[in-house]
Amino acid sequence: MGINIYTNCILSSFPLYLPHLIVSRDGGRLYSHFNLDIIFGANTRTPSLDAIELVMDIQKNIPLKDLTTFKIGGIARFFCRVTSEDELLEAIGFSKKEKIPFFVLGGGSNILVSDKGFSGIVIKMEMKGVSYSEDGISTLVTAYAGENWDSLVDEVVEKGLYGIENLSAIPGTVGGSIVQNIGAYGVEVRDVVESVYVLDVKDDEYKTFTRAECKFGYRDSIFKSDKDRYVIISATYRLSHRENIHSEYKDIKNYFFHNRNKKITLKNIREAVIEIRKAKFPDLAIHGTAGSFFKNPIVTTDKARTLLEMYPEMVTYPINQKHVKIPLAWILDNVCHVKGLRKGNAGPYKNQALVVVNYGGSQAVDVIALAQDMVDMVYEKTGIEIEPEVEYIA
Numbered sequence: 001m002g003i004n005i006y007t008n009c010i011l012s013s014f015p016l017y018l019p020h021l022i023v024s025r026d027g028g029r030l031y032s033h034f035n036l037d038i039i040f041g042a043n044t045r046t047p048s049l050d051a052i053e054l055v056m057d058i059q060k061n062i063p064l065k066d067l068t069t070f071k072i073g074g075i076a077r078f079f080c081r082v083t084s085e086d087e088l089l090e091a092i093g094f095s096k097k098e099k100i101p102f103f104v105l106g107g108g109s110n111i112l113v114s115d116k117g118f119s120g121i122v123i124k125m126e127m128k129g130v131s132y133s134e135d136g137i138s139t140l141v142t143a144y145a146g147e148n149w150d151s152l153v154d155e156v157v158e159k160g161l162y163g164i165e166n167l168s169a170i171p172g173t174v175g176g177s178i179v180q181n182i183g184a185y186g187v188e189v190r191d192v193v194e195s196v197y198v199l200d201v202k203d204d205e206y207k208t209f210t211r212a213e214c215k216f217g218y219r220d221s222i223f224k225s226d227k228d229r230y231v232i233i234s235a236t237y238r239l240s241h242r243e244n245i246h247s248e249y250k251d252i253k254n255y256f257f258h259n260r261n262k263k264i265t266l267k268n269i270r271e272a273v274i275e276i277r278k279a280k281f282p283d284l285a286i287h288g289t290a291g292s293f294f295k296n297p298i299v300t301t302d303k304a305r306t307l308l309e310m311y312p313e314m315v316t317y318p319i320n321q322k323h324v325k326i327p328l329a330w331i332l333d334n335v336c337h338v339k340g341l342r343k344g345n346a347g348p349y350k351n352q353a354l355v356v357v358n359y360g361g362s363q364a365v366d367v368i369a370l371a372q373d374m375v376d377m378v379y380e381k382t383g384i385e386i387e388p389e390v391e392y393i394a
């Protein structure tokens, strides 16, 4: 693994220089145990969940609504914020001891919490810290799971590192970025993931996953498919010093076409994405949402051909020789005409029908009823079974 080999080898030859080689964001004040994990290979340690002593503050009956971007949901029976690996072990130990389920919460930007809440323990990941190590033309950036994703993007763009600028302004945390394999404007996070360091709750072991072992797919990863097993502690991204711009996506091309005075640079791509997204998504300070509620459907080329006969203006994006992706927003707008649809106070966003919005005081049941209507309409008109991207927590 890149980081372990690199640091171990440097350490054995020049131990005294190590603090200069692994630079944490605040000059190394907080992250000494993190750096030691990297040095000694944290994945070799074995936590003992049975021996955990409970000293942390585990709260009861905490409303989850304000911990999600949808601003919907009931209470968590138990709740805690974890800021270290020890606290994480305590929280998992608590769930095992009490025989209750746990749910790991990041920024709450891809979930819809049931109106009845969650009857287990919600573990809010607040482990923070970022460190950098050089590896040829790349920099390996390791961030703890509780880091805010967009702050990380901002920081690496300022440092002149290429790779995640197209993923600017996506809400949530580093942990969530990996679980979901976030994607936007022609880039997915898997393109730059080097490794992911986790607590395996089933085997009581720390493990490091390579990119291939993460089994990334479209808004998918092993951490999602094997959900109650892994808690992501940190992720390492391989970012490049060399210019590597992705500006071929239609919206980005249009942006630079209309802003001809702007050069296509790393910082300007970030600026472009932030501006494009402002028009597509509601302001989270005003309306609740979890972004795109459904995944864009992937259909066979035969199916797409049939649909194109019915809707010749429909756009398709090739995935491989046999499959294409269809922008669901186009179907919702032009085939299903969902504009203005409401259940309670939940409805599709005026600028992007794929985005379901809580226009104020909506409940999870409203969103579910609306989503069901959308699923039925799309199936009736196109024969496509659409799937939610947002996860329902009950």
Ligand SMILES: Cc1cc2nc3c(=O)[nH]c(=O)nc-3n(C[C@H](O)[C@H](O)[C@H](O)COP(=O)(O)OP(=O)(O)OC[C@H]3O[C@@H](n4cnc5c(N)ncnc54)[C@H](O)[C@@H]3O)c2cc1C
Binding pocket: 069, 103, 104, 105, 106, 107, 108, 109, 110, 111, 125, 145, 146, 170, 171, 172, 173, 174, 175, 176, 177, 178, 179, 180, 181, 182, 183, 184, 223, 230, 231, 232, 233, 281, 282, 289, 290, 291, 292, 391
């Ligand atoms: C306005 C808006 C725009 C969006 N745009 C995009 C977009 O362009 N592209 C895109 O891909 N997504 C987008 N999203 C969705 C969302 O921002 C991402 O999926 C984000 O990565 C979720 O991160 P989070 O920390 O909020 O995760 P949460 O919503 O808190 O959790 C999501 C899932 O990840 C799990 N999880 C979180 N942290 C950990 C951890 N440390 N260990 C194990 N499991 C964990 C949770 O248990 C849950 O299953 C958007 C959302 C909003 C509100």
